[in-house]
Amino acid sequence: MKDQLKILVLDDEPIVCKRLKPALEKLGYEVDTFIQSVEAMHQIHQTSYDIVITDLKMKEIDGMRFLEEVKKQHPQTEVIVITGFATMETAKQSFRKGVFDFIAKPFKLSEIQEVVNRAAAKIKGAAA
């Protein structure tokens, strides 16, 4: 239980948060979810997360600013970006730096679980 990795999920579509939380918890992660970027922003100043999963296109702030802030606060945090299928290429180009991986919507639960597991392996590898 002690070395449980912490994950933050930010997506303004509630369905994404509601589905991801149990799916990741079952893999043994501790998961906090946010649909409001303001609250998520506040949270990353309070707590450090091992993995952050964020959508790129949201109503209030864009995912890019959030992502930059995450990296500024905790450079070692691995960031996974969710993006619409159409904007995948642009997203990859503009964010290649510092992003662990990209996932296009709609995606399978097993896909994101696999990416998160890879990120976790990287973190544990770095710690060892």
Added chain:
Amino acid sequence: MLQYLHDLWKRIKRPKPGLVAFPEIFEHFQELLQNHQRVMELIADLGEKSGGEYIFDRKYLADTIDEMHTRLLHMVQGLNLITSGRYLELHPTLDRIFVPLESELRGRLSLAGEMPRIVSLAEAPLDRPELTGGKANNLAVIIQNLQLPVPPGFVITTRAYRLFLDHNQLEERIHAWLESWAAGEQDERQTSRQIQYSILAGVVPQEAATEIKRQAGKGGAYWAIRSSAYGEDGELTFAGLHESLLNVPPRGVIQAYKKVLASLYSPEALVYRQKMGMLGEEAAMAVLAQEIVPSRVSGLMHTLDISAEECDCLVVYASWGLGRTVAEGRGLVDRFVVERVYPHRIRRQEIAAKKTLVRPQTGGGEEVAQVPQEEREAATLSEGQVHQLVRWALTLERYFKRPQEVEWAVDQNGQCFILQSRGLLFPKVAAPPKQDICESCAQYPVLLRDTGVVAHAGVGAGVVAQVSSDLDMNRFPEGAVLVTKYTAPWLARIVPRAAAIIAERGSAAGHLATIAREFRVPTLVGVEGATEFLKEGMQITVDTKGRIVYDGRVNELLQYELVQSLAFEDAPEFRLLRRLLSRIAPLHLIDPTAPDFNPPGCRSVHDVIRFIHEKAVEELMDLPGLVKRFKGVHIFTLVSDIPLGLKILDLGGGIAPEAAGSNLYPEQIRSAPMKALWEGLSGPGVWSTEPVPVDFKGMMSSLSKTWAETPGAATVSGFNLAVITETYMNLHLRLGYHFNLVDARIDPDPQRNHIYFRFVGGVTDLTRRSRRAQLLANILSHYHFKVDTKGDLVVAKVLHLPREDQEHRLRVLGRLIGFTRQLDIQLRSDEDIPEFVEAFFEQNTPA
């Protein structure tokens, strides 16, 4: 390939003026086929998304519908170019189907004109709780999907409520009263009194009133009138806040309806809504009218013991008479504690001394009476009744994915009914302490991991029951895990009884997957070796979300799913998707000779593309005629011992490049589906040229029948045609009086594969031809085709199988075409059918 086509067409003479150029027809036909394929994929995609394995948003839905619309517009244009504009009326058909789809996406349909004001539970639309309210929506699902006995009833929908407010100009007044309460100018009692008075004084619009009277007059003598507000029985509960009126005579239903509406604004309900921050939202109330079961016994069941004494048990509470005794805690009641696991042993039964009961009062209403002395200490339910109720409760829980609170009744004849089912509310402390679910699961041995494709996401546990034939189906225990080699369509019947399904073959877009989603049964397909690893009678837990199968019953996981995780099926996005799918996926147009096989008969997107495909193929079927008009198109004649007179038109890659002249030899065929079919058709012993023994009736019929009786027969100039590419075949074969159509694709990607087979006609009387249709259906379904028959028409299809399975089935079809060539003459009675099926299987290994 396009270049090849262009070159080919350049060599062709210009057609007569007024006709579409022949090369264009083919280009349009090819494009039409591609669009058809793509729309089928989009439909399959949407179906797959409804299984819960994917996370999607509204944008995905909007984009998909948009692409579908564009493709269909192209298909309609294409068909009209091919047919010189004979199907222009498909344009309004598209509008009729796509306008509501687009309104659904914008969320603007719920109160639109097509939604009913009053509708019976048996006909109420599912997935529209905003129209019928949570309570009625659940009941409609229980009746229509789960098929459990529920007393008949009807819903006065939220649309009727809106019309009632409009009719009496109440909306603004209510709003004003609520505002002055919120501003502290009035207390909730005054506010409530004003609103309730104006509702009770309101007039139900004439049309609605007539319909309510008609529905109320249909059924039993007395009605229960209850609220069915949206959100009620859902995440927020208004249980007990809104009025329920029992034992209402038909003439009192309208007054009772208004009383229930008024209870939306009782002081308690107002305070509750304010506390929940819902006052700003418009309240809309649907009202449920249900026939009263004059119950001898009634009560409640909890699928989870809230007292948490025994978390592996359900609890049944029962008392004599009508339901209020239990629901309102009026007196001592019987309590049965029953194990959740089959065979549902009754662990304890506490029989109370029951002094009073509630019973219907003559002339309406109800009264409290004394329980006769001899019944006071008697058990209210027999063991059989307890088991029946418990099985139903678990079925409800499996479907709704939440612990349930179920109201039930037993009538004077001892027959049990479900009255209500809703999510059970329990204090968080009652749920077991949250432990790390990952660690708990890790203690169980894993039987299978990371294999298969998710057709429906979820968790289910039970004993393994392997099914490979119809006989096994009758033995299938309620709540078992179905393990099977194929996702054959005939398995559909046991899907609702399964706790989970694991199939070795099949795809997430297949028929069984669709049914599994309808009944919300966790399902994995494509799990190789499942029937080997998962032995009959083993107790297993299937987690399709994690694609893991555990040995044993993982209670922690089952509990976690029931209590902690979201039932994705009830999320608004999934409801929207299912509503869209109900206008997209169902296929109603099956028989091209039916009178409603026309644009007005198209009710779904699937119908439209089916219609267009059929008509385009029909046009192509007249190719023998067309080809004559367009001399110079290169059509090969297949040279073989089998007298088919088969002509072959290659649209690219279907034949060996060295083929020249007008003759083609079977070994020069490169088209994968054509090759496989030909192997079957030309196999040893298939094409029997022996004369068939004909009995008198068959012979007379053969003799007296003329060509003209078979539609189109007289106009066909005696040749059969196959249009092929490397991966595709469309074959039209007229043999004697039988007409075969095989349309098939074999692609490296199984998702693109299909075989469509149509068989019609015959020389003998209709009874015998139907008999042959039965025989074909029988054989084809053994090869996992989905078969529809109508008279002597057989339509069979199979989707998404890998290459070798496709080839196997096409070889079988080839043999079958040979086998049945003159079969109707030989089939003298229905009893002959099994014999011929056997004969066929003797020569051909069933799949």
